[in-house]
Amino acid sequence: MLKIEYIYWLLGAFLVWSAWLNLRDGRLAMAGFWAILAGPFLFGDAITAALADGVRWPAQAMGLGVIGLGLMAARGGMRAQGDDTEAEAARRAAARRLGNRLFGPALAIPLVTLVLVLAGPYLRWGATALIEARQATLTALGLACVVASAAALRVTRAGVATGLGEGRRLLDALGWAALLPMLLATLGSVFAATGVGDAIAALVDMAIPTDSRVACLTAFALGMVLFTVIMGNAFAAFPVLMAGVGLPLLVIRHGADPAILGSIGMLTGYCGTLLTPMAANFNIVPAVLLELPDQYGVIRAQWPNAVALLAVNFMLMWWLLF
Amino acid sequence: MNYWPLLGVATVVAGFVMRRNPVLVVVVAGVVSGIGAAMHPGDLLVLLGSSFVGNRALLLMVATLPVIGLLERFGLRERARDWIAGFRGLTLTRFLLSYLGLRQILSMLGLTNVAGHAQTVRPLVAPMSEAAAERSVGKLDVEERHRVAALAAATDNIGLFFGEDVFIALGAVLLIQGFYAQNGIELEPLTIALWALPTAIAAFLIHALRLVHFQRRMERAARARRAGGGAEEC
Numbered sequence: 001m002l003k004i005e006y007i008y009w010l011l012g013a014f015l016v017w018s019a020w021l022n023l024r025d026g027r028l029a030m031a032g033f034w035a036i037l038a039g040p041f042l043f044g045d046a047i048t049a050a051l052a053d054g055v056r057w058p059a060q061a062m063g064l065g066v067i068g069l070g071l072m073a074a075r076g077g078m079r080a081q082g083d084d085t086e087a088e089a090a091r092r093a094a095a096r097r098l099g100n101r102l103f104g105p106a107l108a109i110p111l112v113t114l115v116l117v118l119a120g121p122y123l124r125w126g127a128t129a130l131i132e133a134r135q136a137t138l139t140a141l142g143l144a145c146v147v148a149s150a151a152a153l154r155v156t157r158a159g160v161a162t163g164l165g166e167g168r169r170l171l172d173a174l175g176w177a178a179l180l181p182m183l184l185a186t187l188g189s190v191f192a193a194t195g196v197g198d199a200i201a202a203l204v205d206m207a208i209p210t211d212s213r214v215a216c217l218t219a220f221a222l223g224m225v226l227f228t229v230i231m232g233n234a235f236a237a238f239p240v241l242m243a244g245v246g247l248p249l250l251v252i253r254h255g256a257d258p259a260i261l262g263s264i265g266m267l268t269g270y271c272g273t274l275l276t277p278m279a280a281n282f283n284i285v286p287a288v289l290l291e292l293p294d295q296y297g298v299i300r301a302q303w304p305n306a307v308a309l310l311a312v313n314f315m316l317m318w319w320l321l322f
Numbered sequence: 323m324n325y326w327p328l329l330g331v332a333t334v335v336a337g338f339v340m341r342r343n344p345v346l347v348v349v350v351a352g353v354v355s356g357i358g359a360a361m362h363p364g365d366l367l368v369l370l371g372s373s374f375v376g377n378r379a380l381l382l383m384v385a386t387l388p389v390i391g392l393l394e395r396f397g398l399r400e401r402a403r404d405w406i407a408g409f410r411g412l413t414l415t416r417f418l419l420s421y422l423g424l425r426q427i428l429s430m431l432g433l434t435n436v437a438g439h440a441q442t443v444r445p446l447v448a449p450m451s452e453a454a455a456e457r458s459v460g461k462l463d464v465e466e467r468h469r470v471a472a473l474a475a476a477t478d479n480i481g482l483f484f485g486e487d488v489f490i491a492l493g494a495v496l497l498i499q500g501f502y503a504q505n506g507i508e509l510e511p512l513t514i515a516l517w518a519l520p521t522a523i524a525a526f527l528i529h530a531l532r533l534v535h536f537q538r539r540m541e542r543a544a545r546a547r548r549a550g551g552g553a554e555e556c
Contacts, residue, residue, distance in 0.1 A: 008378065011385055040378040047375050051368070060364060062371030070349025074342075087395075095397025100405065102398045105389055106445055110436040117433065137434075138379055145385040152389050156396045166395050167388030174387075176345045181380040183348045187334075189373035190352040194327040194359035202323050230331050235497055242501055251507075259509050262498035263487065263517035270483040274476075277338050281380060282482075284344065286439040286475035290448055292468050301469070302476035305528055309484070312524045320517075 004135045007142030012041030018168040036065045073176040105152035112147050116140035177288040181281035188236045201244030216249045225272035232278025234269025256321040268313045274306035330355025383440040399449040406453040414455040415533040418477045425481025430488040448474045459544035484525035487518035
């Protein structure tokens with residue numbers, strides 16, 4: 001049976017390999033960075049299992065590793081090498097030679113993922129499923145990457161070392177941005193565990209006149225956006241705002257329809273996701289991937305949509321809720 | 323009520339406003355928030371470490387890098403550009419609008435990880451958008467290229483966000499249903515999902531208008547450039 005853990009181990013091995021290549025090139029900060037990041041992938045299950053048994057030091061060591069990653073990213077020295085014109089000429093020549101065959105492996109990532117997700121429940125070896133149902137989509141994505149890698153090696157007739165080396169080049173180019181989504185989700189968990197959500201909900205409660213429908217709805221909508229901007233994630237904002245404003249004031253006191261409030265309320269939070277650097281995997285990582293000079297370039301391109309959709313959502317809720 | 327953990331939020335806001343390294347800002351904010359809640363350092367380390375491990379699925383996009391890197395070295399992005407440039411009647415608006423619709427429909431079917439910034443935007447959608455834009459306005463300058471690429475990434479985000487809420491068996495809808503169930507209100511996932519449709523349609527229409535507007539502005543700028551260039555030659 002194929003589990004997500006196998007994909008994590010492969011990923012961990014790739015990170016260790018990238019760390020080794022950087023160490024060989026004398027780029028110590030980058031090497032240390034990827035080596036620490038390999039930890040959760042190679043030892044993640046062991047850390048979780050140990051914690052469940054009451055053994056705390058592996059998780060604490062990982063916690064120290066997280067702090068170490070922060071300090072390393074801040075010290076800099078994590079700059080990737082640039083492109084040269086000679087490489088560009090080689091790329092143009094290869095593109096002419098290989099033509100549309102280059103699209104095959106690239107499209108294999110989405111297409112194989114799609115096929116594995118749809119066919120997954122029917123792929124069985126005797127009684128056991130070939131792909132474990134838990135996190136089947138992510139496992140399928142990982143498998144699709146392996147299949148696509150094999151196809152890419154075949155089409156380009158390159159060696160495995162070249163492929164991994166090119167992967168490492170992109171990883172180095174991403175640098176700390178690659179890590180940011182994971183760290184922000186961690187921060188979300190820390191905020192939840194330290195009671196940040198409850199404190200904000202208490203402040204909101206003190207601030208709004210609860211008798212007014214419009215005031216409650218405005219507080220809910222703007223609260224969803226603001227809290228999503230701070231946490232980088234509408235999923236984190238939703239329970240806080242629902243518990244603080246949505247359920248007690250809008251649903252129970254003013255009789256709002258819970259299904260509509262939940263659905264459009266969540267989408268109001270997504271307007272905040274379009275606006276915030278905290279949603280790094282959507283807003284900062286692509287800016288780095290696309291080599292934009294401004295790290296807020298993607299947010300700049302989408303903020304008008306966010307504002308317009310916030311207005312649409314507010315009006316929809318106003319018409320439909322009560 | 324202990325308000326001291328809010329210092330963590332203040333740290334985040336201050337860090338992003340001052341454009342400090344985001345990784346450092348986030349780590350410091352976590353530590354500040356823990357100290358504000360008077361957590362024992364050992365407990366804080368456990369919390370940091372175990373949440374970090376728990377969220378490792380978010381790094382899965384790194385698995386696409388070796389494939390994309392290899393294909394790029396053999397000219398994938400150049401080929402994507404040339405291929406799109408050969409289509410007659412294709413404009414930036416039409417291309418990105420098709421991608422937006424496709425992305426929304428895929429997300430509605432729960433296929434959110436099929437596309438994405440590493441999988442599709444960098445290797446295919448961004449270079450194809452540039453080529454589509456160049457078909458109607460001629461060679462782009464560096465700043466225009468960056469704006470078109472940013473717009474391609476924004477299109478991917480909008481298609482993902484305002485499609486996935488319509489899918490019943492995934493994240494958002496289950497979170498909403500779970501919240502109400504905990505509070506004694508039973509709802510069908512399908513009713514929650516259907517109420518996401520009006521916003522999904524609005525998201526498509528608003529982005530369509532913006533794309534039309536963006537393309538018109540680029541065409542105007544290109545005409546002005548050509549006219550200006552002509553005047554200089556006289």
